[in-house]
Amino acid sequence: MLTDSYKEIAAFYDEFVGVDQYEHYVRKKNWLIVALAVFGYKKEDGAFLDLGCGTGINCVYLAEDGYTVTGVDISESMLEVAREKSRAKGLDIAFIQQDIAELSLSRNFACIFSRETLTHLLEREQLVRVFRHCWDHLQPGGLLLFEICTAFALKLQCIKESLSFKKFIWAHAGRFQESDSSALIDYTFTFHDGRKVVTSVAFKAHTPEELSGMLRETGFRDVRLFDTAINPEIVNGGMTNRVQLRPVLPTVKAIQGGMRGILCGARKP
Numbered sequence: 105m106l107t108d109s110y111k112e113i114a115a116f117y118d119e120f121v122g123v124d125q126y127e128h129y130v131r132k133k134n135w136l137i138v139a140l141a142v143f144g145y146k147k148e149d150g151a152f153l154d155l156g157c158g159t160g161i162n163c164v165y166l167a168e169d170g171y172t173v174t175g176v177d178i179s180e181s182m183l184e185v186a187r188e189k190s191r192a193k194g195l196d197i198a199f200i201q202q203d204i205a206e207l208s209l210s211r212n213f214a215c216i217f218s219r220e221t222l223t224h225l226l227e228r229e230q231l232v233r234v235f236r237h238c239w240d241h242l243q244p245g246g247l248l249l250f251e252i253c254t255a256f257a258l259k260l261q262c263i264k265e266s267l268s269f270k271k272f273i274w275a276h277a278g279r280f281q282e283s284d285s286s287a288l289i290d291y292t293f294t295f296h297d298g299r300k301v302v303t304s305v306a307f308k309a310h311t312p313e314e315l316s317g318m319l320r321e322t323g324f325r326d327v328r329l330f331d332t333a334i335n336p337e338i339v340n341g342g343m344t345n346r347v348q349l350r351p352v353l354p355t356v357k358a359i360q361g362g363m364r365g366i367l368c369g370a371r372k373p
């Protein structure tokens with residue numbers, strides 16, 4: 105069993121990712137909505153599975169919108185928050201505790217999606233295993249859709265920085281290893297009453313070429329990658345988000361330096 109690096113922060117994860125603003129942005133034009141539209145996916149196509157659903161931000165949004173959703177996460181603490189939110193909203197979402205590298209569910213899905221989770225798989229073989237499990241859990245014609253951060257984004261997170269939130273100060277600093285594009289990042293949350301929560305999270309980045317190679321190797325087709333330049337802007341006290349999806353072109357090496365996220369979609373024929 106892998107370590108649950110989210111255990112200590114599950115209780116305030118939503119605050120930390122700014123869920124109010126986030127939900128607002130999710131409801132506008134988030135990566136998932138844009139991506140589903142790009143791939144032509146609708147709720148009528150069948151059930152959706154969220155890999156590494158965390159506190160269920162995306163699951164709740166989709167279920168509220170009438171999608172049939174299952175969420176899987178390794179962290180029981182994150183799932184508890186997700187279940188509570190789902191209960192409070194009267195939604196019917198199955199939240200299941202599993203390691204996605206060992207994914208085994210008793211049903212198939214029209215779409216499997218994952219946001220900011222696959223970067224926690226630290227070996228190439230683990231990621232390939234997840235892609236194989238996705239293949240096994242997708243209906244023919246099903247869509248795999250995920251967002252994963254780049255080496256550039258990890259390097260930024262490794263730079264020592266602190267940010268002030270309503271209830272705590274969030275600080276991060278880490279070590280990036282060029283040889284395998286991995287990073288170990290320490291996060292410290294210092295609450296205004298003096299309480300400190302410290303956690304270390306390990307990440308690994310992959311290039312667009314590596315990702316599309318692994319997906320094709322697994323059998324996926326119609327593999328498309330996009331540069332997710334999500335530029336939140338505060339306008340008149342509210343948040344608007346311009347979500348731009350730029351196809352990752354052969355010139356990707358030239359632009360990769362500034363690319364923070366890769367949105368990847370692939371279809372099981």
Ligand SMILES: C[S@@+](CC[C@H](N)C(=O)[O-])C[C@H]1O[C@@H](n2cnc3c(N)ncnc32)[C@H](O)[C@@H]1O
Nearest residue numbers: 156157158177178179182203204219220221224
């Ligand atoms: C950054 S959070 C993202 C949560 C959610 N997808 C979101 O968009 O808010 C990453 C999540 O991946 C989960 N995770 C990491 N490794 C996992 C694994 N091997 N199997 C299942 N979940 C995993 C963590 O517990 C955490 O909830």
